[in-house]
Amino acid sequence: MRLRLRLFEFEDLSWFPAVVRAGMMDYLRFMITALGTYRPIVPLLAEALRRTGQTHLLELGAGAGGGTETVLAALRAQGHPAATITLTDLYPQPAAWADISRRTAGAISAEPGPVDALAVPEHLPGLRVIFSAFHHFPPTAAVALLRDAVRAGTGIGVFEGAGKHWGELLLAGTALPVAQLLLTPFFRPFRFSRLVFTYLVPIIPLCTIWDGAVSLLRMYSPAELLALASLADPAGCYHWQTGKKSHWWGPQVTYLVGWPAAA
Numbered sequence: 001m002r003l004r005l006r007l008f009e010f011e012d013l014s015w016f017p018a019v020v021r022a023g024m025m026d027y028l029r030f031m032i033t034a035l036g037t038y039r040p041i042v043p044l045l046a047e048a049l050r051r052t053g054q055t056h057l058l059e060l061g062a063g064a065g066g067g068t069e070t071v072l073a074a075l076r077a078q079g080h081p082a083a084t085i086t087l088t089d090l091y092p093q094p095a096a097w098a099d100i101s102r103r104t105a106g107a108i109s110a111e112p113g114p115v116d117a118l119a120v121p122e123h124l125p126g127l128r129v130i131f132s133a134f135h136h137f138p139p140t141a142a143v144a145l146l147r148d149a150v151r152a153g154t155g156i157g158v159f160e161g162a163g164k165h166w167g168e169l170l171l172a173g174t175a176l177p178v179a180q181l182l183l184t185p186f187f188r189p190f191r192f193s194r195l196v197f198t199y200l201v202p203i204i205p206l207c208t209i210w211d212g213a214v215s216l217l218r219m220y221s222p223a224e225l226l227a228l229a230s231l232a233d234p235a236g237c238y239h240w241q242t243g244k245k246s247h248w249w250g251p252q253v254t255y256l257v258g259w260p261a262a263a
Contacts, residue, residue, distance in 0.1 A: 004143035004224075005217040010207045011091075012136055018091070022064070023194045023204040024211065025093055026187045027180050028132065029066035037161040037253065038067045038131060042074040044257050045157060048127055049075070051239075051259045052155040055082045058126035059146075060117040061133030062087035064096040067161075068131075084108070085124065088115035099189045100262055115228035118144045120152065128156040134256075135160060135218040140227065142220070146258070155259035163244050163252030164219045172212035180205050225256040237261055 003239035011021050032038070049055065053141040059068060065087050066082060075083040087097050097110035111124060120128065128149050137145055162168050184198045197204045220228065222242040229240045240258040 004219065004221075005214075006138060007214045007217060009211040009214050009218075018259055019191075020197055020203050020207060021091065022093060022096070023191065023197055024208050025064035025066070026191070026194060027184070027208060028094060029064035030094060030183065030187050031176070031179070032066035032132065032161060033070055034066075035251070036070050037251070038071050038159060039074055040160055040247055041253050041255055042071060042078060044125075044241075044245070044255060045071065045129070045155075046075060046078045046080060048155045048257055048258075048259055049080055049083070052127055053191055054127045054155065055080060055084065056126035057083070057085045058120070058124055058128050059085055059087050060089075060115065060120070060128055060130045061136065062089045062093075062097075062131075063112075063133065064093045065100045065108070066132065069100060069104060071131075072104065072107060078156070086111055086124065088117075088120075088124065090114050090116060095189055095191075099169055100259045118148055120148060122152075126154070128154055129159065130157070131159050132161050132215075134158045135215055135220065142228050143231045149258070150233050150238060153260055156257070158225065158256040160219055160254045161251075162216060162219065163246075163254060164216055164221065165252075169216050170211055172216065173209055176212065177205050177209050180208060200216065219254065222254060222256070225254070229256060229258060233258070 010016050011024060068085055072083060072085055084208045085108045092112060092114060100108050101110060186195060225242045226240060237260060238258040240262045242256045244252045244254050
């Protein structure tokens with residue numbers, strides 16, 4: 001799919017009800033974790049950590065933290081036993097993050113206040129990563145996000161849990177909404193509001209269908225990601241690599257990873 005449209009997503013809107021946004025994030029976290037969406041890119045993260053001498057990941061735009069536990073477990077299995085992660089977002093999800101922190105015995109922590117991915121505070125170190133969220137940034141903001149990492153001299157990894165194919169767009173409007181309706185009662189932590197806005201007033205599934213489809217249409221291709229990186233790093237101070245990684249059972253992850261060339 002070469003088409004890229006800058007349509008709006010509900011979860012980007014500042015006035016969007018927090019309770020509905022949380023319900024959508026809970027669904028994404030469950031699905032990304034259950035499907036192991038980001039397992040294929042763990043070797044890329046492991047190399048970036050080695051190149052930058054880091055053991056800590058700083059996740060930007062973390063949402064409800066979908067897939068983060070899977071990534072942490074896989075990193076520790078691949079020779080990074082001391083790996084830890086801090087979750088951040090412009091719209092923090094404290095309940096979901098507290099649940100993740102509890103299950104990982106604090107190995108995954110969270111920054112309680114809002115964090116702008118375009119201007120990350122100096123007191124938040126680590127290899128910066130962004131999962132399933134880079135498409136939210138239009139080109140100017142995307143370049144600013146990458147440039148902020150270059151300015152800080154830290155490594156950065158951008159990962160989208162799709163290969164941008166028409167079949168994925170079809171799934172976003174058919175099979176995945178059915179899965180959401182069937183699985184919502186099993187999402188944790190439990191929220192009564194999630195049941196209300198999924199079954200009685202189905203705002204959560206309807207907004208999820210729209211945002212899921214728009215996410216694919218807004219996604220950057222590997223070539224576009226590399227072009228954005230070139231604008232963010234005109235002096236060529238970083239080593240950049242981009243492409244797609246596939247699961248053994250088919251789905252793909254589109255990625256951009258960069259670290260200081262001196263590393």
